[in-house]
Amino acid sequence: MGYKYVADGSNLDDTKEYRPGFKALFEIGIISPLIDAHLTKTEIREISKELKLSTWDKPSFACLATRFPYNTIITEERLSRVEEAEAFIRKFNVSQLRIRSHNDIAIIEVMNDDFNKILDNKRDIVSTLRKIGYKYITLDIEGYYSGKIDRLLEIKDEY
Secondary structure, eight states, X not given: XXXXXXXXXXXXXXXXXXXXXXXXXXXXXOBOHHHHTTOOHHHHHHHHHHTTOTTTTOOOOOOGGGGSOTTOOOOHHHHHHHHHHHHHHHTTOOSSEEEEEETTEEEEEEOGGGHHXXXXXXXXXXXXXXXXXXXXXXXXXXXXXXXXXXXXXXXXXXX
């Protein structure tokens, strides 16, 4: 389209996790100014708050491809299923959410403080996620944290 530069929102914290998409960004010339400025997610939030940006505490929304184990063939149908499941569960006002999709298993990851929101609405959640196409719906009792899917690359006990 004639643009001289295209930038993404990756930050310094993103370089500490396995991100296979970084290679693609580099190959097609996408720039990452927040990484170049050595800014972490926390620093970006602090600066955004100082600037009175309404998004300063907005939850992270990672690419939907991160919801699948590595080497999974990602189809439009699978992406739509995850997107629909997450949109439904967001109605319960959870602060962070990931649906990890392992074929017909939906693993719900939320912050520990939001477990009761899931459990209090489990009938609606199970019913809806089954209609979407999941046969098994689980709540990850370890809770949400960024980069958890990378555990599949290297098994280690964090406790």
